[in-house]
Amino acid sequence: MLDLTGKNALVTGIANNRSIAWGIAQQLHKAGANLGITYLSDEKGKMEKKVAELVEPLNPTLFLPCNVQNDDEIKSTFETIHQKWGSLDILIHCLAFANKDDLSGDFSQTSREGFRTALDVSTYSLVQLAGAAKPLMTAGGSIVTLSYLGAVRAVPNYNVMGVAKAGLEASVRYLAAELGSANIRVNAISAGPIRTLASSAVGGILDMIHHVEKVAPLRRTVTQIEVGNAAAFLCSDLASGITGQVLYVDAGYEIMGM
């Protein structure tokens, strides 16, 4: 049985009720996990208020700002986990960012700064959070990140984010190789296209979703809850032999040739 009772799980990347991280948080909660939620703060505190209201029914025992471009916030997040929880079992890395200008048009025109930002937020952050989580995962653990098919195929307009996701999937393998001796598993879920704040920045996202609905074996795309179910599985003992993998949760689209 899928049971995460007694597991401490940190979930990053909830912005609203469309976020994939929100689907994951709900399913981890349902499986019994104790949740800590981080959010990306803004100057007016709007995001903090919005996310706090959304996650309240899941009774998170930690609720912290964590901008992955801010080393102090990352340090403080993991210090708080150490003080309040003592240890960590699950880390959900469910965030990404690229400038909207870099998510349409010619990939060859990506600026150095745009490339750096996309890779810093979307790829390096997994390495940094995993490194901070490692000493707290004293009884082993599970780290799950979110990728997309654009990591391995040239998807129109995905551009620099495809490069970031390719780096993310390679990082999953290197982290899995390093952390396996501490019984920490690291996997990625490659989700099918879902309408969210982040995906709305990708040029032609609706066309992409409609294409998947026509072509995927299941003739639809997936929901945040379906991704959440896969994440809960990967975080559970049912997946104890799985690490370093990319699991496609995409209604089967990835297998199709045309």
Ligand SMILES: NC(=O)c1ccc[n+]([C@@H]2O[C@H](COP(=O)([O-])OP(=O)(O)OC[C@H]3O[C@@H](n4cnc5c(N)ncnc54)[C@H](O)[C@@H]3O)[C@@H](O)[C@H]2O)c1
């Ligand atoms: N929506 C899709 O079609 C799809 C498909 C496959 C993979 N993904 C991936 O799923 C993950 C979640 O995206 P989503 O689609 O749920 O969109 P979303 O907009 O709901 O989530 C993206 C999150 O990233 C956070 N974020 C951005 N910059 C940050 C920073 N500097 N520090 C901390 N957090 C930051 C945002 O606050 C937001 O919560 C991303 O990695 C995305 O690439 C999405």
